[in-house]
Amino acid sequence: EAGVTQFPSHSVIEKGQTVTLRCDPISGHDNLYWYRRVMGKEIKFLLHFVKESKQDESGMPNNRFLAERTGGTYSTLKVQPAELEDSGVYFCASSQVGSGVAKNIQYFGAGTRLSVL
Protein backbone atom coordinates (compact mmCIF):
# COMPACT_ATOMS: atom_id res chain seq x y z
CA GLU A 1 0.00 0.00 0.00
CA ALA A 2 1.37 3.38 -0.98
CA GLY A 3 1.99 5.88 1.79
CA VAL A 4 1.37 9.60 1.82
CA THR A 5 3.11 11.18 -1.17
CA GLN A 6 4.13 14.78 -1.48
CA PHE A 7 5.31 16.70 -4.53
CA PRO A 8 7.75 18.29 -5.05
CA SER A 9 10.28 17.20 -2.48
CA HIS A 10 12.10 20.52 -2.81
CA SER A 11 11.10 23.88 -4.24
CA VAL A 12 13.21 27.01 -4.52
CA ILE A 13 11.40 30.17 -5.58
CA GLU A 14 11.87 33.90 -5.39
CA LYS A 15 9.89 36.20 -3.17
CA GLY A 16 6.65 37.17 -4.85
CA GLN A 17 6.33 34.01 -6.92
CA THR A 18 3.62 31.40 -6.57
CA VAL A 19 4.18 27.81 -5.48
CA THR A 20 1.77 24.90 -5.31
CA LEU A 21 2.44 21.89 -3.13
CA ARG A 22 0.59 18.63 -3.64
CA CYS A 23 -0.30 15.84 -1.26
CA ASP A 24 -1.70 12.43 -2.15
CA PRO A 25 -3.06 10.74 0.97
CA ILE A 26 -3.31 7.04 1.60
CA SER A 27 -6.22 5.62 -0.36
CA GLY A 28 -9.39 5.58 1.73
CA HIS A 29 -8.18 8.15 4.24
CA ASP A 30 -10.78 10.88 4.53
CA ASN A 31 -8.80 12.98 7.00
CA LEU A 32 -6.01 15.07 5.49
CA TYR A 33 -3.81 17.47 7.44
CA TRP A 34 -1.21 20.05 6.49
CA TYR A 35 1.59 21.03 8.88
CA ARG A 36 4.62 23.27 8.57
CA ARG A 37 7.99 23.36 10.26
CA VAL A 38 9.91 26.59 10.05
CA MET A 39 13.63 26.09 10.69
CA GLY A 40 14.42 25.88 14.36
CA LYS A 41 10.78 25.74 15.40
CA GLU A 42 8.25 23.04 16.15
CA ILE A 43 5.96 21.43 13.59
CA LYS A 44 2.76 23.48 13.50
CA PHE A 45 -0.72 22.60 12.30
CA LEU A 46 -2.10 24.48 9.30
CA LEU A 47 -5.42 22.88 8.47
CA HIS A 48 -7.53 19.74 8.41
CA PHE A 49 -9.82 18.39 5.70
CA VAL A 50 -12.48 15.75 6.11
CA LYS A 51 -13.05 14.60 2.58
CA GLU A 52 -13.36 17.84 0.61
CA SER A 53 -14.52 19.98 3.53
CA LYS A 54 -12.27 22.13 5.69
CA GLN A 55 -12.78 20.94 9.25
CA ASP A 56 -10.29 23.27 10.90
CA GLU A 57 -8.17 25.94 9.24
CA SER A 58 -7.19 27.76 12.39
CA GLY A 59 -3.48 27.36 11.70
CA MET A 60 -3.38 29.00 8.28
CA PRO A 61 -1.02 31.98 8.63
CA ASN A 62 -2.79 34.44 6.30
CA ASN A 63 -4.77 34.72 3.09
CA ARG A 64 -1.70 34.13 0.94
CA PHE A 65 -2.22 30.44 1.67
CA LEU A 66 -4.97 28.54 -0.12
CA ALA A 67 -5.66 24.86 0.42
CA GLU A 68 -8.00 22.78 -1.67
CA ARG A 69 -9.10 19.19 -1.80
CA THR A 70 -11.41 18.83 -4.75
CA GLY A 71 -13.20 15.50 -4.86
CA GLY A 72 -11.85 14.53 -1.48
CA THR A 73 -8.73 12.87 -2.84
CA TYR A 74 -5.46 14.74 -3.25
CA SER A 75 -4.90 18.19 -1.81
CA THR A 76 -2.97 21.23 -2.93
CA LEU A 77 -1.54 24.07 -0.89
CA LYS A 78 -0.84 27.22 -2.83
CA VAL A 79 1.23 30.12 -1.55
CA GLN A 80 0.70 33.33 -3.51
CA PRO A 81 2.70 35.51 -3.35
CA ALA A 82 5.44 33.77 -1.41
CA GLU A 83 7.35 35.67 1.26
CA LEU A 84 10.69 34.91 2.89
CA GLU A 85 9.06 33.75 6.13
CA ASP A 86 7.15 31.04 4.24
CA SER A 87 10.34 29.00 3.95
CA GLY A 88 10.21 25.69 5.77
CA VAL A 89 9.16 22.09 5.43
CA TYR A 90 5.51 21.45 4.68
CA PHE A 91 4.18 18.09 5.82
CA CYS A 92 0.99 16.38 4.84
CA ALA A 93 -0.65 13.62 6.88
CA SER A 94 -3.71 11.46 6.45
CA SER A 95 -5.83 9.21 8.64
CA GLN A 96 -9.03 7.24 8.57
CA VAL A 97 -12.27 8.49 10.02
CA GLY A 98 -13.81 6.27 12.68
CA SER A 99 -13.94 5.48 16.34
CA GLY A 100 -10.86 4.74 18.38
CA VAL A 101 -7.49 6.37 18.32
CA ALA A 102 -5.97 3.43 16.43
CA LYS A 103 -8.01 4.29 13.37
CA ASN A 104 -7.07 7.93 13.63
CA ILE A 105 -3.29 7.57 13.57
CA GLN A 106 -1.86 10.19 11.26
CA TYR A 107 0.53 8.93 8.59
CA PHE A 108 2.97 11.51 7.31
CA GLY A 109 4.58 12.19 3.98
CA ALA A 110 8.27 13.04 3.63
CA GLY A 111 7.47 16.72 3.29
CA THR A 112 8.19 19.47 0.79
CA ARG A 113 11.11 21.71 1.60
CA LEU A 114 10.27 25.22 0.41
CA SER A 115 12.95 27.87 0.14
CA VAL A 116 11.89 31.42 -0.67
CA LEU A 117 14.81 33.63 -1.71
Next chain:
Amino acid sequence: AQSVTQLGSHVSVSEGALVLLRCNYSSSVPPYLFWYVQYPNQGLQLLLKYTSAATLVKGINGFEAEFKKSETSFHLTKPSAHMSDAAEYFCAVSDRVGGTSYGKLTFGQGTILTVHP
Protein backbone atom coordinates in the same frame (compact mmCIF):
# COMPACT_ATOMS: atom_id res chain seq x y z
CA ALA B 1 -4.62 25.40 24.55
CA GLN B 2 -2.48 22.32 24.51
CA SER B 3 1.29 22.51 24.58
CA VAL B 4 4.16 20.05 24.52
CA THR B 5 7.67 20.59 25.83
CA GLN B 6 10.59 18.37 24.96
CA LEU B 7 13.54 18.96 27.25
CA GLY B 8 16.77 18.96 25.29
CA SER B 9 16.93 19.69 21.59
CA HIS B 10 19.96 17.38 21.30
CA VAL B 11 20.70 14.17 23.18
CA SER B 12 23.88 12.16 22.67
CA VAL B 13 24.39 8.62 23.94
CA SER B 14 26.84 5.80 23.40
CA GLU B 15 25.79 2.64 21.61
CA GLY B 16 24.33 0.26 24.19
CA ALA B 17 23.46 3.02 26.65
CA LEU B 18 20.01 3.95 27.91
CA VAL B 19 18.03 6.39 25.80
CA LEU B 20 15.77 8.84 27.65
CA LEU B 21 13.92 11.55 25.76
CA ARG B 22 11.73 13.80 27.88
CA CYS B 23 8.27 15.09 27.06
CA ASN B 24 5.87 17.10 29.20
CA TYR B 25 2.46 18.21 28.08
CA SER B 26 -0.30 20.50 29.20
CA SER B 27 -3.89 19.74 28.39
CA SER B 28 -7.21 20.61 29.93
CA VAL B 29 -8.61 17.17 29.20
CA PRO B 30 -7.06 13.69 29.18
CA PRO B 31 -4.92 13.79 26.09
CA TYR B 32 -3.88 11.28 23.49
CA LEU B 33 -0.10 11.20 23.27
CA PHE B 34 2.23 10.09 20.52
CA TRP B 35 5.91 9.74 19.78
CA TYR B 36 7.01 10.06 16.16
CA VAL B 37 10.48 9.57 14.69
CA GLN B 38 11.93 11.14 11.57
CA TYR B 39 14.91 9.53 9.90
CA PRO B 40 16.87 11.63 7.39
CA ASN B 41 14.94 12.36 4.18
CA GLN B 42 11.88 10.47 5.38
CA GLY B 43 8.47 11.36 6.77
CA LEU B 44 7.44 11.10 10.38
CA GLN B 45 6.86 7.53 11.51
CA LEU B 46 4.74 6.61 14.52
CA LEU B 47 6.77 5.00 17.30
CA LEU B 48 4.00 4.54 19.84
CA LYS B 49 0.76 6.01 21.15
CA TYR B 50 -0.95 6.39 24.51
CA THR B 51 -4.66 5.70 24.43
CA SER B 52 -5.48 5.43 28.15
CA ALA B 53 -5.59 1.63 28.03
CA ALA B 54 -2.25 1.24 29.83
CA THR B 55 0.20 3.73 31.26
CA LEU B 56 3.27 1.87 29.95
CA VAL B 57 3.20 1.78 26.18
CA LYS B 58 5.48 -0.35 24.04
CA GLY B 59 6.33 0.74 20.55
CA ILE B 60 8.45 -0.31 17.63
CA ASN B 61 12.21 -0.82 17.65
CA GLY B 62 12.35 -1.51 21.39
CA PHE B 63 11.09 1.89 22.49
CA GLU B 64 8.55 2.42 25.25
CA ALA B 65 6.99 5.36 27.06
CA GLU B 66 5.25 5.78 30.37
CA PHE B 67 2.31 8.10 30.89
CA LYS B 68 2.47 9.81 34.30
CA LYS B 69 -0.58 11.96 34.87
CA SER B 70 0.71 13.43 38.14
CA GLU B 71 3.84 14.66 36.36
CA THR B 72 2.10 15.41 33.01
CA SER B 73 4.92 13.51 31.36
CA PHE B 74 5.30 10.95 28.60
CA HIS B 75 9.03 10.23 28.46
CA LEU B 76 10.44 7.91 25.79
CA THR B 77 13.01 5.28 26.72
CA LYS B 78 15.00 2.47 25.20
CA PRO B 79 17.27 0.28 27.34
CA SER B 80 20.07 -0.04 24.82
CA ALA B 81 20.74 2.43 22.01
CA HIS B 82 21.65 1.26 18.54
CA MET B 83 23.37 3.25 15.83
CA SER B 84 20.22 3.00 13.73
CA ASP B 85 18.26 4.93 16.40
CA ALA B 86 19.95 8.17 15.36
CA ALA B 87 17.10 10.41 14.21
CA GLU B 88 14.86 13.25 15.35
CA TYR B 89 12.08 12.37 17.78
CA PHE B 90 8.85 14.28 18.26
CA CYS B 91 6.34 14.11 21.08
CA ALA B 92 2.80 15.13 20.14
CA VAL B 93 -0.62 15.46 21.71
CA SER B 94 -4.07 15.50 20.18
CA ASP B 95 -7.59 15.75 21.44
CA ARG B 96 -10.82 14.31 20.29
CA VAL B 97 -12.96 16.23 17.83
CA GLY B 98 -16.62 15.54 17.26
CA GLY B 99 -16.77 12.41 19.36
CA THR B 100 -14.88 9.99 17.16
CA SER B 101 -12.58 11.94 14.91
CA TYR B 102 -9.25 13.13 16.23
CA GLY B 103 -8.00 16.53 15.30
CA LYS B 104 -4.74 18.31 14.94
CA LEU B 105 -1.51 17.24 16.55
CA THR B 106 0.41 19.68 18.71
CA PHE B 107 4.12 18.89 18.58
CA GLY B 108 7.06 19.49 20.82
CA GLN B 109 10.19 21.10 19.44
CA GLY B 110 11.84 17.80 18.57
CA THR B 111 14.92 16.09 19.99
CA ILE B 112 17.81 15.02 17.79
CA LEU B 113 19.32 11.78 19.07
CA THR B 114 22.94 11.06 18.25
CA VAL B 115 24.39 7.63 18.95
CA HIS B 116 28.16 7.27 19.27
CA PRO B 117 29.98 3.99 18.63
